[in-house]
Amino acid sequence: MKILIVEDEPKTGAYLRQGLTEAGYVVDLARDGFDGLHLAVGGDYDLVILDVMLPGLDGWQLLSGIRRKDPDLPVLFLTARDQVDDRVKGLELGADDYLIKPFAFAELLARLRTLLRRGRATNEPTVLRVADLELDLLRRRVLRGGRRIELTAKEYALLELFMRRRGEVLPRSLIASSVWDMNFDSDTNVVDVAVRRLRLKVDEGFEPRLIQTVRGMGYVLDEPE
Amino acid sequence: MKILIVEDEPKTGAYLRQGLTEAGYVVDLARDGFDGLHLAVGGDYDLVILDVMLPGLDGWQLLSGIRRKDPDLPVLFLTARDQVDDRVKGLELGADDYLIKPFAFAELLARLRTLLRRGRATNEPTVLRVADLELDLLRRRVLRGGRRIELTAKEYALLELFMRRRGEVLPRSLIASSVWDMNFDSDTNVVDVAVRRLRLKVDEGFEPRLIQTVRGMGYVLDEPE
DNA sequence: GTAGAGCGATGAAGATCCTGATCGTCGAAG
DNA sequence: CTTCGACGATCAGGATCTTCATCGCTCTAC
Numbered sequence: 001m002k003i004l005i006v007e008d009e010p011k012t013g014a015y016l017r018q019g020l021t022e023a024g025y026v027v028d029l030a031r032d033g034f035d036g037l038h039l040a041v042g043g044d045y046d047l048v049i050l051d052v053m054l055p056g057l058d059g060w061q062l063l064s065g066i067r068r069k070d071p072d073l074p075v076l077f078l079t080a081r082d083q084v085d086d087r088v089k090g091l092e093l094g095a096d097d098y099l100i101k102p103f104a105f106a107e108l109l110a111r112l113r114t115l116l117r118r119g120r121a122t123n124e125p126t127v128l129r130v131a132d133l134e135l136d137l138l139r140r141r142v143l144r145g146g147r148r149i150e151l152t153a154k155e156y157a158l159l160e161l162f163m164r165r166r167g168e169v170l171p172r173s174l175i176a177s178s179v180w181d182m183n184f185d186s187d188t189n190v191v192d193v194a195v196r197r198l199r200l201k202v203d204e205g206f207e208p209r210l211i212q213t214v215r216g217m218g219y220v221l222d223e224p225e
Numbered sequence: 226m227k228i229l230i231v232e233d234e235p236k237t238g239a240y241l242r243q244g245l246t247e248a249g250y251v252v253d254l255a256r257d258g259f260d261g262l263h264l265a266v267g268g269d270y271d272l273v274i275l276d277v278m279l280p281g282l283d284g285w286q287l288l289s290g291i292r293r294k295d296p297d298l299p300v301l302f303l304t305a306r307d308q309v310d311d312r313v314k315g316l317e318l319g320a321d322d323y324l325i326k327p328f329a330f331a332e333l334l335a336r337l338r339t340l341l342r343r344g345r346a347t348n349e350p351t352v353l354r355v356a357d358l359e360l361d362l363l364r365r366r367v368l369r370g371g372r373r374i375e376l377t378a379k380e381y382a383l384l385e386l387f388m389r390r391r392g393e394v395l396p397r398s399l400i401a402s403s404v405w406d407m408n409f410d411s412d413t414n415v416v417d418v419a420v421r422r423l424r425l426k427v428d429e430g431f432e433p434r435l436i437q438t439v440r441g442m443g444y445v446l447d448e449p450e
Numbered sequence: 451g452t453a454g455a456g457c458g459a460t461g462a463a464g465a466t467c468c469t470g471a472t473c474g475t476c477g478a479a480g
Numbered sequence: 481c482t483t484c485g486a487c488g489a490t491c492a493g494g495a496t497c498t499t500c501a502t503c504g505c506t507c508t509a510c
Contacts, residue, residue: 011398015408080412102413104406152496173236181329183240187305188327190498192458197497213458215506377466415468417488422467438488440476 001116002026004043006036006062007051007078012101016049019105025112033057041069047115050095052079063095074115097138114138128163131223133202133210135163144206154179155198162211162221171218195219226341227251229270231261231287232303233279237326241274244330250337258282266294272340275320277304288320299340322363339363353388355435356448358427360388369431379404380423387436387446396443420444 003025007013013029020027028043030036033056040048040062048066052059059077066073077098097111114137118126128135134143140156142149151159157179161170172191176182180190195211203209212220228250232238238254245252253268255261258281265273265287273291277284284302291298302323322336339362343351353360359368365381367374376384382404386395397416401407405415420436428434437445 019408102401102407105408106406154497176327181331182327183244183330188499189458193460193498196459215457379467413469414488418468418490421489440487 001047002028002043002045003112004028004030004036004039004045004048006030006033006040006048006054008032008054009051012051019108020112023109033059033062037062037065040066040073045073047074047076047112049076049078052077074118076111076115111138128160128166130163130166130210130221131208132206133163135159142202144202149201151198151201154194155201158194158198159202159221162219165221167220167222169214169217169220175218226272227253227268227270228337229253229255229261229264229268229273231255231258231265231273231279232276233257234276237276244333245337248334258284258287262287262290265291265298270298272299272301272337274301274303277302299343301336301340336363353385353391355388355391355446356433357431358388358435360384367427369427374426376423376426379419380426383419383423384427384446387444390446392445392447394439394442394445400443 001024003020005013005016005020005027007016007029008031013031017027017029028039028045030039033054036048036050036054037057039045050059050062054062057065063075063077066075074096077095078101079098080101096115099108099111114126118138126136126138128137132145136142137160142151142156142159158175161175161178173183175191179194182188182190199209199211203211208224210221210223212222212224214220226249228245230238230241230245230252232241232254233256238256242252242254253264253270255264258279261273261275261279262282264270275284275287279287282290288300288302291300299321302320303326304323305326321340324333324336339351343363351361351363353362357370361367362385367376367381367384383400386400386403398408400416404419407413407415424436428436433449435446435448437447437449439445
């Protein structure tokens with residue numbers, strides 16, 4: 001897997017290169033937008049990581065340049081916290097994902113895997129859908145009836161679990177172990193409380209109710225018949 | 226490495242056995258205190274994991290039985306949340322570490338590694354000390370001037386980093402990456418705030434001040450000359 | 451049908467952690 | 481020596497998550 005990084009700040013660039021190389025990717029690094037564009041369109045990469053703030057060509061110009069030549073090349077945007085609103089712009093222009101600096105390296109690797117696995121042709125599903133509830137795995141976004149719903153990290157993890165295993169009754173212990181890495185059913189009701197919070201955001205005021213309690217067993221997410 | 230688990234609850238026992246076996250340990254499982262004691266004293270184990278609540282012999286009786294035969298065998302206590310005060314009793318009776326259920330499996334593995342690495346004979350240091358500040362790696366306890374100091378998870382991780390690298394000036398970026406797994410110096414001051422909280426607990430009201438700021442570089446923990 | 455136990459739902463409080471703003475201080479340049 | 485800018489300290493506010501206590505419902509046993 002060959003990845004191009006376009007990043008002007010030397011420290012961040014070097015760090016990314018080192019980390020990704022150690023993770024087994026082949027990595028090239030471009031220092032500005034011009035080099036970036038040049039390499040991206042000619043270099044046969046599987047993925048491009050793109051800093052929004054760049055000298056020369058900025059991130060968006062670079063992105064549209066890439067899209068003109070290669071509409072399918074996965075592009076991941078790096079944006080700083082105070083440019084968060086720019087991510088919308090990036091996604092509209094055809095970026096496939098974004099990440100806000102600072103971020104955990106593990107997080108970056110996870111996103112990369114998703115993007116690369118989806119691949120150019122294979123088109124594995126990136127959006128899970130149950131009734132009018134949608135979960136966009138790449139953008140980490142949730143929509144219900146077309147409306148955006150903001151979820152916290154745990155809520156998102158919980159919902160993703162539910163949707164990936166739609167229709168299955170998930171015992172609390174399973175939920176605890178996959179969302180919390182807790183594996184002992186002692187006297188905690190974290191799962192219950194988390195499910196309640198998720199319900200408030202995702203089910204409250206909507207029809208049909210998707211998250212259902214199965215007494216003595218656990219919870220399911222599904223469309224009731 | 227051979228580990229004995231003494232645990233009566235079948236689900237927890239099975240889970241532990243499976244997880245530890247997958248992690249490469251050889252695992253035996255005893256269902257009650259009598260079997261546990263019998264196996265422990267005769268079975269040539271490197272470590273024993275012990276549930277406090279047991280039918281037959283309880284955890285402490287078992288522990289003192291073990292200690293009579295083998296004073297050095299590492300023992301890790303499992304205690305439920307509402308028995309937390311019992312952990313003191315356990316440690317006084319010669320347990321080497323304790324873990325509160327529910328806990329993350331990764332946490333258990335980390336503790337095991339520490340206990341096993343220390344080994345029976347090798348006696349690697351398990352307490353870090355600078356001036357009158359002590360950090361007990363096994364018990365995850367911190368003492369200053371003999372007084373117990375309660376730290377949160379992040380505070381503990383930060384202090385451990387400082388003490389393991391006593392005297393070294395640690396740049397913020399290094400701290401961020403080891404305590405937070407964040408690797409980008411953007412506009413956050415989490416490190417500063419965390420250092421402040423740690424200082425309040427560890428340095429405030431004591432002499433000498435151990436956590437020092439090195440302008441433009443980062444922080445050090447050391448005894449000033 | 452009724453009582454009781456167990457299970458889940460709910461609400462509130464508390465702990466921890468992060469963000470953002472402001473204030474103070476150190477050091478260099480003039 | 482004074483001024484200014486950069487860096488760090490500090491504080492308040494808020495978000496998230498967990499714990500705990502209580503309430504209500506369901507199911508079962510009698």
